[in-house]
Amino acid sequence: MAHGLDTVLDAEETLCDRRDVLSWLVGEGARSAELQAEERRRGLENVRPSTMFEAMAAACPVILGVRDESRARLDDSGGGIGIEPGSGAALALQDLIDTSRR
Numbered sequence: 001m002a003h004g005l006d007t008v009l010d011a012e013e014t015l016c017d018r019r020d021v022l023s024w025l026v027g028e029g030a031r032s033a034e035l036q037a038e039e040r041r042r043g044l045e046n047v048r049p050s051t052m053f054e055a056m057a058a059a060c061p062v063i064l065g066v067r068d069e070s071r072a073r074l075d076d077s078g079g080g081i082g083i084e085p086g087s088g089a090a091l092a093l094q095d096l097i098d099t100s101r102r
């Protein structure tokens with residue numbers, strides 16, 4: 001999947017029993033229909049499409065797995081964390097959850 005979004009789905013699948021976790025997938029890429037089909041196939045109900053800025057405006061921390069201008073904006077805002085594409089999305093998500101509870 002584009003930008004390693006399968007890693008995000010894997011993370012959501014790992015944490016799907018947690019009702020305090022809601023994942024937002026950002027963007028309208030060329031493979032969004034495929035991604036939505038994969039979400040349905042896995043039975044992931046807590047995944048919502050959004051934009052990075054909508055998530056940040058709602059005070060939801062963002063995990064961003066791309067290296068571009070969006071990453072620089074996220075870093076500057078302090079609105080989340082950047083990870084290398086395809087790496088430890090589940091660990092990053094758990095870290096954000098743990099940090100927000102302190």
